[in-house]
Amino acid sequence: MADAPVRKLVVIEDSMVLSMAQNQQYINEFPFLQGLAAAAARKPRGCGGCGGANKERGVVLNAAKAAIAGMSPEKKKRMLKLLNAEKMRVIFMTGGKTMSQTISGG
Numbered sequence: 001m002a003d004a005p006v007r008k009l010v011v012i013e014d015s016m017v018l019s020m021a022q023n024q025q026y027i028n029e030f031p032f033l034q035g036l037a038a039a040a041a042r043k044p045r046g047c048g049g050c051g052g053a054n055k056e057r058g059v060v061l062n063a064a065k066a067a068i069a070g071m072s073p074e075k076k077k078r079m080l081k082l083l084n085a086e087k088m089r090v091i092f093m094t095g096g097k098t099m100s101q102t103i104s105g106g
Contacts, residue, residue: 008086009087009089010083010087012065012088012090017033017036017064017068018036021064030079032067036064062093066092066094069090069099069101080104087102088103
């Protein structure tokens with residue numbers, strides 16, 4: 001069976017972070033993902049009128065993306081290898097600003 005072609009650019013979105021949090025290989029390599037899926041999928045409390053559950057989910061996922069952006073160069077290269085990608089882009093909020101970081105394996 002032929003290997004899958006290397007992807008040029010992978011954008012790390014909420015759904016991808018949740019997918020990684022459900023994959024034991026990613027959890028072993030990146031322990032901060034452990035329990036993330038459960039925290040992000042937590043059932044809302046109360047009437048749901050204020051959107052508190054969605055805000056909490058957004059905070060949890062944003063923290064995970066910020067953690068990915070803050071990883072060591074070696075860990076970033078390892079994630080690129082697991083994603084089968086040449087580059088990955090992480091977009092997250094910090095200090096009220098949207099930050100974008102593109103990481104390459106080279």
